[in-house]
Amino acid sequence: MNRNLRKLLVTAGGIAAALALWQFMATGPMAGGPLPPVSATLAELAGLLADGAFWTSLADTLVIALAGLAAAAVAGVVLGVLIGSFEPFRYATLAVLEFLKPIPPIVILPLVVLIFGPTTQMSWFLVFFGCVLPIIVQTVAGVHDADPVTLDTARSYGLGRTEILARITLPSAMPFIGTAMRVAAPAALVITVVAGLLGGGPGLGSSIYQAQAGGNYPTLYAHVVVLGLLGLAFQGVSRLSERRLLHWHASYREVLPA
Amino acid sequence: MNRKLINWSLGIGTPLLLVATWWAASQNSTNTFFPPLGTILERFQALWLFDHFGSDVMLSLRNLVLGYALATVIGVALGFVTALVPVVRWALDPLIHFFRGIPPVALVPIFISLIGFGIEMRLVSITLAALFPTLIATVDGIRSVDPSLKDVSAVYRLTRSEKLAQVYLPAAGPQIAAGMQVSLQVAFIVMIASEMLGSSQGIGAMTLLAQQSFMTSDMWAGILLLGVIGFGANMFFEVAKNKVLAWYVGSRRLSKS
Numbered sequence: 001m002n003r004n005l006r007k008l009l010v011t012a013g014g015i016a017a018a019l020a021l022w023q024f025m026a027t028g029p030m031a032g033g034p035l036p037p038v039s040a041t042l043a044e045l046a047g048l049l050a051d052g053a054f055w056t057s058l059a060d061t062l063v064i065a066l067a068g069l070a071a072a073a074v075a076g077v078v079l080g081v082l083i084g085s086f087e088p089f090r091y092a093t094l095a096v097l098e099f100l101k102p103i104p105p106i107v108i109l110p111l112v113v114l115i116f117g118p119t120t121q122m123s124w125f126l127v128f129f130g131c132v133l134p135i136i137v138q139t140v141a142g143v144h145d146a147d148p149v150t151l152d153t154a155r156s157y158g159l160g161r162t163e164i165l166a167r168i169t170l171p172s173a174m175p176f177i178g179t180a181m182r183v184a185a186p187a188a189l190v191i192t193v194v195a196g197l198l199g200g201g202p203g204l205g206s207s208i209y210q211a212q213a214g215g216n217y218p219t220l221y222a223h224v225v226v227l228g229l230l231g232l233a234f235q236g237v238s239r240l241s242e243r244r245l246l247h248w249h250a251s252y253r254e255v256l257p258a
Numbered sequence: 259m260n261r262k263l264i265n266w267s268l269g270i271g272t273p274l275l276l277v278a279t280w281w282a283a284s285q286n287s288t289n290t291f292f293p294p295l296g297t298i299l300e301r302f303q304a305l306w307l308f309d310h311f312g313s314d315v316m317l318s319l320r321n322l323v324l325g326y327a328l329a330t331v332i333g334v335a336l337g338f339v340t341a342l343v344p345v346v347r348w349a350l351d352p353l354i355h356f357f358r359g360i361p362p363v364a365l366v367p368i369f370i371s372l373i374g375f376g377i378e379m380r381l382v383s384i385t386l387a388a389l390f391p392t393l394i395a396t397v398d399g400i401r402s403v404d405p406s407l408k409d410v411s412a413v414y415r416l417t418r419s420e421k422l423a424q425v426y427l428p429a430a431g432p433q434i435a436a437g438m439q440v441s442l443q444v445a446f447i448v449m450i451a452s453e454m455l456g457s458s459q460g461i462g463a464m465t466l467l468a469q470q471s472f473m474t475s476d477m478w479a480g481i482l483l484l485g486v487i488g489f490g491a492n493m494f495f496e497v498a499k500n501k502v503l504a505w506y507v508g509s510r511r512l513s514k515s
Contacts (some may be wrong), residue, residue: 003260007344007348010345010348010349011348013349014348014350014352014353015353015509016349018353033407034370034371062331088264088265088268091266091269092268092271093272095269095270096273096276102443102444102491102493103484103485103488104446104488105449106363106447107450107484107485108481109454110465110468110477110481111291111469111477111478111481112470113469114291114474114477115291141385156374174513189361190362190363193364194363196453197364197366198451198454198466205364208364209367212368212371217371218373221368224360224365224368227360227361227364228356228359229359230359231360232356232359233359235358235359
């Protein structure tokens with residue numbers, strides 16, 4: 001109890017000290033510079049919440065990130081099951097996937113902007129491209145993780161291909177797909193912001209760019225704070241839903257204390 | 259045996275076939291977006307191997323390597339302190355988690371406004387953005403060290419430095435390595451982003467500039483180079499990781515079979 005209280009005090013103190021340092025730097029040594037005081041940033045944040053344009057760009061960001069993620073999930077799982085189920089497919093795509101996987105979508109951003117222009121489709125495509133590869137790779141790994149004894153049993157009971165796929169292969173690949181989605185969801189948000197910031201696509205990214213280019217520093221900081229909270233929300237929701245949706249799987253079952 | 263041969267030839271053949279198809283299909287291409295692969299490779303050679311190697315390629319790579327090295331050293335050190343000293347952990351935890359939520363690229367405009375467009379800004383951006391994955395992984399890794407290991411090292415009366423170097427560091431090694439791999443990706447992304455946002459030097463800036471002036475072959479050459487660097491950096495890391503963590507990779511393989 002005492003320890004909990006002390007922990008709470010130290011935590012609150014840490015946050016207060018960070019804010020105080022920020023406020024001191026902004027009003028003291030760096031006054032009038034590009035670092036806005038905490039008070040101005042918070043006031044700007046409150047102003048944003050009452051501003052329709054802010055909510056529009058927030059909605060744009062969310063729609064692009066989630067639509068790109070959903071498309072990547074569907075395409076990634078379908079392709080992953082195909083590649084994972086047929087040996088020749090797997091060998092044929094191995095080198096290509098391994099080469100493309102570590103390359104972040106920002107690399108092809110100039111090309112995508114050239115083709116689509118600074119549009120919603122551009123951002124959407126970039127999110128799709130960035131999320132689909134890890135999902136494919138994880139799904140292939142998951143399909144291969146299916147227990148061979150279970151597969152043989154199913155075959156000797158005369159289960160058809162689709163039945164085996166639906167009852168054995170997919171369920172045993174689920175944790176792999178879940179992990180891929182948990183990683184991909186925050187990435188989708190990041191890519192949407194990158195597409196807005198560097199490619200001019202709609203959403204919070206381009207708001208940040210405009211705030212920085214126009215020297216509206218409180219607006220810039222307020223947007224970054226919003227993105228930080230949004231990023232935490234994405235991480236939290238994806239982790240929670242992974243655990244909720246996959247609670248039945250052996251690797252997620254919790255051992256009850258005896 | 260025969261089947262293995264077919265699979266291998268598929269594995270090597272498909273990428274070659276894809277490149278050949280690209281070459282053949284784009285050979286007489288007049289499409290502005292997809293110039294002939296031959297032209298792209300010519301521009302690649304002209305741009306990156308000679309003209310801009312010293313001024314842009316080396317500059318980008320130096321920023322990447324230096325920023326990443328700083329990030330990992332600071333990240334691991336700070337991670338150790340945060341994990342082992344409760345007061346520090348309580349005070350820093352909310353801050354670390356808040357910064358973790360911010361997309362790393364969104365920090366670049368802030369550093370531009372604070373430090374300007376120079377090389378220092380790019381270095382600071384890379385370092386700070388790449389710091390967090392390593393830091394968080396180190397904290398998690400040390401927090402999950404097997405308690406019996408701690409007890410044993412207490413029983414053997416290991417000194418503090420012995421405990422850190424010979425018990426905690428190896429035990430948390432695999433997690434730290436995983437965090438460092440994410441950091442490498444982040445460092446690479448922020449390297450490109452910091453160059454694309456209003457800098458005139460570096461591979462990212464050259465590529466975006468080529469796109470904005472419709473020099474499509476130059477843009478493709480930049481994309482190719484960035485792709486190769488991204489792939490190469492990751493492969494280099496994998497090889498180094500498997501060397502350093504050979505004991506862990508081996509024990510995983512044993513426990514699997």
